[in-house]
Amino acid sequence: MTEELRPMLQRDRASAALGMRVLADEPGHAVVSMTVRDDMTNGFAITHGGFVFAVADTAFAMACNEDESVTVAAGADIAFLKATAAGAVLTADARRRTRSGRTGIYDVTVTDETGEVVAEFRGRSLTTSRPPLT
Template sequence: MNEAQQERASIDAQALAELAGKTMYERDPATRHLGIALAAIGPGYARMTMTVRPEMLNGHQSCHGGYIFLLADSAFAFACNSHNAVTVGAGCSIDYVAPGRLGDLLEAEGVEQVVAGKTGVYDITVRNQHGQIIALFRGKSHRVAGLVAAL
C-alpha cells in the first residue's frame, strides 16, 4: 500500500469510528443520562468525560466507584466498537487509585492494546481535570455478529 492509499484508509477508518460512535451514543441512554460526553473517538480509541455531581458521592464524600466504573466501561465500549463491528465486554477489572471529588471533570481514555481474532484487550485510564490518575481499567472484548451503524 502506497502512502496515498494508507492516508485514505486512515481517513476512512476515522470516519467509520465517528459514525459508530455517533450511532452508539444515540442508542445509549445510560451514558447520556449520567451526562457522559463522547469527547473523541478514533479506530480503537475513545475519550469520554463526566462531571462528578452531588448525587454521585458516597458516604466518604468522594465519587462512588460505580460511577467511575461506568465512565470507564463506556469508554471501553466506545473504543472496542469503533471499528463498527458489534463488540461486547467479556470481562474487566478496575483499580481505584485516588478519589474523585465533587465538581471534578473525570476523563476516561480508552486505548486498544491488541485485537486477535474476535478478542480484544483495552486499557482505560480515568483522570481528573488536573491529570491525576483516579482509576485504571482493563477490559477484554468479544466481537459478535453485526455492525454498529448501517453503511
C-alpha cells in the same frame, strides 16, 4: 451527548443521563469525560466507584466498537487509585492494546481535572455475530 455521535452512542441513555461527553472517537481509541455530581457520591462524600467504572466502561465500549461488528465486554477490572468528590471532572482515555480474531484488550486511564490518575481499567472485548441496530 449530541447527534454527531455514532448510532451506538445516540442510543446510550445511561451515558447520556450521567452527562458524559465524547472528546475523541476513533478506531481503537476514545476519550470520554464526566463531571461528578452530588448524587454520584457515596456516604463518605467521595465519588462512588460505580460511576468511575461507568465512565471508563463507556470509553472502552467506544474504543472496542471499531467497525460495523457488535463488540461487547467479556470482562473488565479496575484499580481505584485516587478519590474524587462532587465537581471533579473525570476523563477516561481508552486505547486498544491488542485485537486478535474476536477478542481484544483495551486499557483505560481515568484522570481528574488536574491530570492525576484516578483509576486504571482493563477491558476484555468479544466481537459477536449480532447484527448492528439500525
